[in-house]
Amino acid sequence: MEYSYCTNMFTNGQRDRMRVALESSISGRSNLWSTANLLATGVQNPTVCAPTPDFYSSATGICEGNTVTFYKNTSGTTTTSVRWTFEGGTPGTSTAPEPKVTYTTAGTYYVSMSAMNAFGIQTKTKAGYVTVRNLDPGQAPDTEAFENPQVLSNQWTATNYDGNANKWHWVENAGTNGSNALCMN
Secondary structure (H helix, E strand, O other): OOOOOOOOOOOHHHHHHHHHHHHOOOOOHHHHHOHHHHHHOOOOOOOOOOOEOOEEEOOOEEEOOOEEEEEEOOEOOOOOEEEEEEOOEEOOEEOOOOOEEEEOOOEEEEEEEEEEEOOEEEEEEEEEEEEEEOOOOOOOOOOOOOOOOOHHHHOOOOOOOOOOOOOEEEEEOOOOOOOEEEEEO
């Protein structure tokens, strides 16, 4: 609360009591406004840094000819501009905040984003970020009716990045293209 605009807000005795409390080293309150603390916490001569870059996209696995939209997700401080690099994509580079990139050739590609401001530049690169699949009818799109309960052990692999107990399991009488399905609790 700020009462400095009103000189009659407190009595002289109240003012003196507050100053004693703020200047006392017993409670540690005097440290709040000490020169050493103001320097250590960055209130005086603040250090400003380049933004910390990160990004995400509308998809990471697509078929040839499809388009992906990328979104910047910077933190730490204000970003004044970004520069993207898209291996295998069109365009190959962009300065748009949310570029749309088309991939026409099957493969796995990296994406890189640099975030800049007056204090510097930092870059984030994600290797193997976009996987583009061939449109060969024998390869994509993958379909499965899940009629065989062994489908998980024979044909499909699942990676549990969280390392928790959740996993896919086969269930009967729940399919849309057949009688069965996969389910995750």
